Amino acid sequence: MKATITVNTDQTSGTISRHIYGHFAEHLGRCIYEGIWVGEDSPIPNTRGIRNDVLEALRNLSIPVLRWPGGCFADEYHWKDGVGPREQRKRMVNTNWGGVVENNHFGTHEFFDLCELLDTEPYICGNVGSGTVQEMQEWVEYMTFDGESPMADWRKANGREKPWKLKYFGVGNENWGCGGNMRAEYYADEYRRFQTYVRNYGENRVYKIAGGANVDDYHWTETLMREAGGHMDGLSLHNYTVPGGFEVKRPALGFDEAEWFETMQLALHMDELIVRHSAIMDQYDPKKRVGLIVDEWGTWFQVEPGTNPGFLYQQNSLRDALVAGLHFHVFHRHCDRVHMANIAQTVNVLQAMILTEGDKMLLTPTYHVFEMFKVHQDAEALALHLETGDYQVGSESIPQVSASASKRPDGTIDISLCNVDPHRQADVSLRLRGLGGELNVSARVLTHEDMNAHNTFDQPETVKPQVFDGVTSLTVDGLSATLPPMSVVVLTLHS
Numbered sequence: 001m002k003a004t005i006t007v008n009t010d011q012t013s014g015t016i017s018r019h020i021y022g023h024f025a026e027h028l029g030r031c032i033y034e035g036i037w038v039g040e041d042s043p044i045p046n047t048r049g050i051r052n053d054v055l056e057a058l059r060n061l062s063i064p065v066l067r068w069p070g071g072c073f074a075d076e077y078h079w080k081d082g083v084g085p086r087e088q089r090k091r092m093v094n095t096n097w098g099g100v101v102e103n104n105h106f107g108t109h110e111f112f113d114l115c116e117l118l119d120t121e122p123y124i125c126g127n128v129g130s131g132t133v134q135e136m137q138e139w140v141e142y143m144t145f146d147g148e149s150p151m152a153d154w155r156k157a158n159g160r161e162k163p164w165k166l167k168y169f170g171v172g173n174e175n176w177g178c179g180g181n182m183r184a185e186y187y188a189d190e191y192r193r194f195q196t197y198v199r200n201y202g203e204n205r206v207y208k209i210a211g212g213a214n215v216d217d218y219h220w221t222e223t224l225m226r227e228a229g230g231h232m233d234g235l236s237l238h239n240y241t242v243p244g245g246f247e248v249k250r251p252a253l254g255f256d257e258a259e260w261f262e263t264m265q266l267a268l269h270m271d272e273l274i275v276r277h278s279a280i281m282d283q284y285d286p287k288k289r290v291g292l293i294v295d296e297w298g299t300w301f302q303v304e305p306g307t308n309p310g311f312l313y314q315q316n317s318l319r320d321a322l323v324a325g326l327h328f329h330v331f332h333r334h335c336d337r338v339h340m341a342n343i344a345q346t347v348n349v350l351q352a353m354i355l356t357e358g359d360k361m362l363l364t365p366t367y368h369v370f371e372m373f374k375v376h377q378d379a380e381a382l383a384l385h386l387e388t389g390d391y392q393v394g395s396e397s398i399p400q401v402s403a404s405a406s407k408r409p410d411g412t413i414d415i416s417l418c419n420v421d422p423h424r425q426a427d428v429s430l431r432l433r434g435l436g437g438e439l440n441v442s443a444r445v446l447t448h449e450d451m452n453a454h455n456t457f458d459q460p461e462t463v464k465p466q467v468f469d470g471v472t473s474l475t476v477d478g479l480s481a482t483l484p485p486m487s488v489v490v491l492t493l494h495s
């Protein structure tokens with residue numbers, strides 16, 4: 001069946017916050033250490049300890065926001081151990097992730113330096129599980145207070161005169177699990193108490209994010225919104241795409257069509273989760289003031305053979321690229337409630353943008369989707385009607401094509417498309433309502449004939465965007481295009 005898409009170019013359904021293209025970097029495996037931080041004395045070229053190749057690649061993604069230091073690590077992190085002269089910083093055990101020694105060389109100052117180098121907004125996650133209210137209060141004071149105070153004076157003594165600007169602050173992480181194994185009712189009260197002392201100093205205004213639900217724990221969302229909704233700006237949601245489930249997990253490579261299909265199906269499940277969590281939030285917050293912050297999402301496979309199981313290092317294939325594209329389409333559709341999303345994680349962990357090995361680095365298929373889709377950041381989502389056939393495996397089916405359209409301030413329209421079917425191309429007829437005049441189109445595609453295609457350090461460009469030559473007709477009303485099997489396409493239309 002031909003897919004037909006009607007885009008109403010004069011009807012917007014909200015702004016796609018650039019923060020939907022956010023990232024997450026935890027002290028986990030080789031994400032921070034090796035992946036980002038190599039230290040000033042490293043032979044790997046770096047800027048004040050941060051590796052230049054990774055910096056340059058990440059700059060090209062226009063990362064809007066970066067979440068740090070965890071994850072589970074956040075609820076065991078004591079920020080005071082990570083400031084001051086590096087050689088005097090405390091060493092600790094990273095109990096969550098491989099039991100390795102954490103030397104605290106990458107701390108608050110290094111994180112803000114990274115954010116400044118990337119021109120990205122920091123999103124700090126505080127420690128509720130094993131920390132104290134005082135510790136959290138003092139961290140915010142250290143980072144944002146511009147007067148005379150014990151913490152501001154300490155920051156200055158540590159080399160930073162002016163406070164940093166900090167908007168996003170998470171009050172704990174996964175407090176139903178690694179962040180303290182709390183019940184929703186208990187965490188709601190703890191959240192209320194901790195957030196009271198997350199102060200706004202001077203001009204700085206903190207956007208407070210409460211630790212949210214695991215997957216489909218609607219009771220958690222209901223309780224948090226009821227008991228603490230008035231004290232938060234955002235409520236998080238975590239959901240990973242884990243074929244086989246956490247008990248089994250499957251390899252990142254060497255998968256068959258059944259696993260491909262299951263992965264796509266699980267990725268699309270994000271839509272139902274957002275609809276149902278949002279419906280609960282709507283009861284308490286009909287004006288949608290509180291953002292749903294999907295601050296952990298992405299694929300979770302077995303670790304690469306021979307690597308530390310606690311490091312969550314996995315390869316990344318064309319399948320991951322489709323998973324990213326599908327998620328973005330879901331997030332765009334719900335951009336009235338989803339104010340931010342952060343993929344897990346930026347480098348060397350889970351569904352990463354970048355993999356490194358010593359001084360080598362490669363860009364994953366997921367990286368390329370983030371780069372192709374960045375045109376949607378802060379653009380107006382356009383109303384879109386899609387009719388598509390199904391991609392069927394056995395008795396199960398999912399839509400073959402998924403699509404999203406947005407308009408930039410200068411009128412340029414970007415349409416992204418995913419064809420998840422590994423066998424059939426998708427003939428798409430795209431009607432653009434509300435536009436007049438001649439159209440010019442430029443387009444790129446990410447695809448490969450092998451569903452397991454991925455980039456390696458020896459062959460880093462197996463999967464990369466190409467010019468798309470599948471537009472078969474172009475008129476003032478729209479266009480026709482043929483999407484290859486297993487492809488992600490972005491069309492850019494200038495009038």
Ligand code: AHR
Pocket residue numbers: 026070071072073173174296344345350
């Ligand atoms: O991203 C890896 C881990 O997954 C995070 O630390 C935790 O929050 C989640 O369970």
